Amino acid sequence: MDEFSRLTLHVPEPAVRPGDQPDFSNVRIPKAGSVPRPEVDVDPETIRDLAFSIIRVLNREGEAVGPWAGLLSDEELLAGLRHMMLLRAFDARMLMAQRQGKTSFYMQHLGEEAVSCAFRKALRKGDMNFPTYRQAGLLIADDYPMVEMMNQIFSNESDPCHGRQLPVMYTSKEHGFFTISGNLATQFVQAVGWAMASAIKNDTRVAAGWIGDGSTAESDFHSALVFASTYKAPVILNIVNNQWAISTFQGIARGGSGTFAARGLGFGIPALRVDGNDYLAVYAVARWAADRARRNLGPTLIEYVTYRVGAHSTSDDPSAYRPKTESEAWPLGDPVLRLKKHLIVRGVWSEERHAQAEAEIMDEVIQAQKKAEAHGTLHAGGRPSVRDIFEGVYAEMPPHIRRQRQKAGY
Amino acid sequence: MIEAVRSAMDVSMGRDEDVVVFGEDVGYFGGVFRCTQGLQAKYGKTRCFDAPISESGIVGTAIGMAAYGLKPCVEIQFADYMYPAYDQLTQEAARIRYRSNGDFTCPIVVRMPTGGGIFGGQTHSQSPEALFTHVCGLKVIVPSNPYDAKGLLISAIEDPDPVMFLEPKRLYNGPFDGHHERPVTAWSKHELGEVPEGHYTIPIGKAEIRRKGSALTVIAYGTMVHVALAAAEETGIDAEVIDLRSLLPLDLETIVQSVTKTGRCVVVHEATLTSGFGAELVALVQEHCFYHLEAPVVRVTGWDTPYPHAQEWDYFPGPARVGRAFTEAMEA
Numbered sequence: 001m002d003e004f005s006r007l008t009l010h011v012p013e014p015a016v017r018p019g020d021q022p023d024f025s026n027v028r029i030p031k032a033g034s035v036p037r038p039e040v041d042v043d044p045e046t047i048r049d050l051a052f053s054i055i056r057v058l059n060r061e062g063e064a065v066g067p068w069a070g071l072l073s074d075e076e077l078l079a080g081l082r083h084m085m086l087l088r089a090f091d092a093r094m095l096m097a098q099r100q101g102k103t104s105f106y107m108q109h110l111g112e113e114a115v116s117c118a119f120r121k122a123l124r125k126g127d128m129n130f131p132t133y134r135q136a137g138l139l140i141a142d143d144y145p146m147v148e149m150m151n152q153i154f155s156n157e158s159d160p161c162h163g164r165q166l167p168v169m170y171t172s173k174e175h176g177f178f179t180i181s182g183n184l185a186t187q188f189v190q191a192v193g194w195a196m197a198s199a200i201k202n203d204t205r206v207a208a209g210w211i212g213d214g215s216t217a218e219s220d221f222h223s224a225l226v227f228a229s230t231y232k233a234p235v236i237l238n239i240v241n242n243q244w245a246i247s248t249f250q251g252i253a254r255g256g257s258g259t260f261a262a263r264g265l266g267f268g269i270p271a272l273r274v275d276g277n278d279y280l281a282v283y284a285v286a287r288w289a290a291d292r293a294r295r296n297l298g299p300t301l302i303e304y305v306t307y308r309v310g311a312h313s314t315s316d317d318p319s320a321y322r323p324k325t326e327s328e329a330w331p332l333g334d335p336v337l338r339l340k341k342h343l344i345v346r347g348v349w350s351e352e353r354h355a356q357a358e359a360e361i362m363d364e365v366i367q368a369q370k371k372a373e374a375h376g377t378l379h380a381g382g383r384p385s386v387r388d389i390f391e392g393v394y395a396e397m398p399p400h401i402r403r404q405r406q407k408a409g410y
Numbered sequence: 411m412i413e414a415v416r417s418a419m420d421v422s423m424g425r426d427e428d429v430v431v432f433g434e435d436v437g438y439f440g441g442v443f444r445c446t447q448g449l450q451a452k453y454g455k456t457r458c459f460d461a462p463i464s465e466s467g468i469v470g471t472a473i474g475m476a477a478y479g480l481k482p483c484v485e486i487q488f489a490d491y492m493y494p495a496y497d498q499l500t501q502e503a504a505r506i507r508y509r510s511n512g513d514f515t516c517p518i519v520v521r522m523p524t525g526g527g528i529f530g531g532q533t534h535s536q537s538p539e540a541l542f543t544h545v546c547g548l549k550v551i552v553p554s555n556p557y558d559a560k561g562l563l564i565s566a567i568e569d570p571d572p573v574m575f576l577e578p579k580r581l582y583n584g585p586f587d588g589h590h591e592r593p594v595t596a597w598s599k600h601e602l603g604e605v606p607e608g609h610y611t612i613p614i615g616k617a618e619i620r621r622k623g624s625a626l627t628v629i630a631y632g633t634m635v636h637v638a639l640a641a642a643e644e645t646g647i648d649a650e651v652i653d654l655r656s657l658l659p660l661d662l663e664t665i666v667q668s669v670t671k672t673g674r675c676v677v678v679h680e681a682t683l684t685s686g687f688g689a690e691l692v693a694l695v696q697e698h699c700f701y702h703l704e705a706p707v708v709r710v711t712g713w714d715t716p717y718p719h720a721q722e723w724d725y726f727p728g729p730a731r732v733g734r735a736f737t738e739a740m741e742a
């Protein structure tokens with residue numbers, strides 16, 4: 001007899017599946033205000049525990065507490081609430097438009113609005129995001145026109161991308177929003193390159209890479225960390241852990257590592273975990289990372305702990321793989337309701353004003369939609385030209401593409 | 411066709427416990443196109459499981475398992491996402507037998523939904539078959555119907571070498587002839603939609619003539635087989651339509667026999683034109699049938715641009731464009 005028994009393959013499984021009682025007892029949630037706030041020039045070795053905690057500012061009572069609180073004014077917080085509400089209303093309308101056949105596809109942010117909306121406010125003009133498809137708040141919070149976003153979603157005659165791209169794959173250099181690619185993780189490392197360029201040119205701009213929990217499994221994620229670490233690139237590396245990657249729970253990508261933030265530790269990159277449903281905490285941590293980058297102290301890895309309340313996309317039905325009520329059991333609550341409560345506690349907001357704002361915001365989105373629809377939707381009204389298929393592949397159209405365009409009759 | 415693909419894996423897993431199936435979302439959920447639905451429940455989670463989102467990891471581990479003696483059949487969620495795995499496929503899977511002189515081999519199957527027609531934009535519509543046929547050591551299959559899909563996939567799983575199995579996603583729910591404005595017809599109404607339950611194989615490397623004809627030869631595969639058949643009906647040109655089924659190895663004999671008979675040839679594929687698989691086909695026809703040709707060989711393909719979202723049907727080489735090519739070949 002050998003001292004070793006036979007091997008077996010370990011395949012991780014989520015704690016619950018459809019039909020089971022939702023259970024997040026494994027998510028350890030520290031009290032708001034309990035995680036210390038180090039100086040930005042801290043030795044990363046001394047803050048390794050921040051990769052395993054959760055930085056939170058808003059407590060259950062709606063108060064902002066602890067060392068990460070106190071950075072935003074009433075006006076800034078009210079604007080933040082408005083951005084998140086706008087994004088939510090925008091999503092609701094676009095989901096409906098997709099169901100009505102006005103576009104082919106849509107991806108929503110429900111439950112994750114705080115992450116992109118608050119983050120945008122920690123950056124400056126000239127900085128660059130390399131987003132995924134679930135960070136439209138970066139545009140909304142930078143006052144990018146909603147009509148333009150809708151034109152892109154409807155692939156209509158005014159679509160800035162001329163119908164070439166899948167809905168929600170926006171682009172805006174002016175608004176610090178790099179053109180989104182449908183293939184995952186590729187842009188995480190590009191953010192590092194952009195940041196290195198800023199350093200090479202002795203500029204002052206910083207970059208932010210974005211990736212989902214599931215996509216951290218791609219090699220490009222790891223390439224990004226090693227380049228960022230080696231060159232101390234002025235980049236913020238954002239992991240949005242919304243617990244799911246389509247039907248795959250986060251444990252498949254996380255493996256034996258305790259958290260996604262912990263991925264940064266082996267590279268010597270300061271890694272912070274933050275309550276992604278807490279607007280104030282997201283802003284505070286993003287600001288800390290942006291300050292570090294701007295002071296030439298190098299990269300920061302941030303894991304936003306949040307929950308994808310909606311379906312992955314309009315092609316997905318989550319009831320096939322997770323309990324229907326799981327989102328209600330999510331212990332970090334709803335980002336909009338939490339900020340609303342805080343503003344009420346601060347004495348600058350009320351239930352009545354909130355209800356009124358909700359109606360006004362929905363109206364604003366509907367007005368934008370009307371404007372966009374006047375330029376067409378995917379199958380009706382104004383549409384991009386067939387000519388647009390052939391334009392823009394190269395700066396100058398090579399003869400073989402010109403021949404093909406002519407063959408197509410344009 | 412989804413059921414056919416699933417049945418092929420089911421039958422293979424039932425017959426051979428070395429067959430394992432994995433990929434993104436393929437375990438509990440059964441894949442975003444539901445091709446592996448029920449396999450985890452039936453065979454357990456060590457034989458059908460979810461993989462991390464890492465295509466190089468999926469193919470790389472499949473190669474390692476194959477070297478051990480398993481027969482992995484992995485799914486890449488969309489063909490457009492195979493690029494991270496390309497290094498593993500081209501430099502590793504394709505060459506392991508050769509460089510080790512058979513000491514190690516790589517019997518893997520890499521399944522991937524391919525092609526457009528679902529408004530998937532540039533990253534859910536690509537047809538990268540020529541990137542595989544250009545690699546020495548890979549076999550490349552593109553089925554056009556459920557019956558073939560099952561028989562070919564079982565053959566692929568039983569094959570001793572790496573096989574790329576491209577499933578035209580627009581055919582998953584029915585034969586699609588390019589008339590996107592018409593309602594979808596189901597496979598149940600099609601003779602090749604009927605799929606026997608048990609084990610059967612279709613040899614890799616054998617084409618099939620889908621329509622006998624004397625006026626010209628059409629060489630097609632996947633979705634374009636149905637488009638070519640529609641174009642033949644609509645133009646009234648008596649085309650002989652060859653469904654390649656396997657691009658590599660290629661059934662040159664069937665092609666040569668047909669073109670020698672008709673003297674005219676049209677090659678169609680959805681992938682882009684330049685350096686597409688059609689270029690190889692045209693070269694072969696030229697080499698083997700030159701003295702029988704009465705007209706230049708015509709290609710109908712996707713344009714040499716990324717696959718657009720809104721202008722999908724102006725990009726897709728539908729029956730009208732294919733029909734015009736028939737006329738061009740006839741009138742030359």
Ligand SMILES: Cc1ncc(C[n+]2csc(CCOP(=O)(O)OP(=O)(O)O)c2C)c(N)n1
Binds near residue numbers: 491
């Ligand atoms: C390279 C690549 N592989 C697979 C896919 C298909 N896919 C699209 S989204 C997705 C899940 C991503 O999950 P996650 O990274 O957690 O982001 P989330 O959608 O949760 O925001 C997958 C597998 C893809 N787009 N690109």
Ligand SMILES: [Mg+2]
Binds near residue numbers: 308
């Ligand atoms: Mg996720």
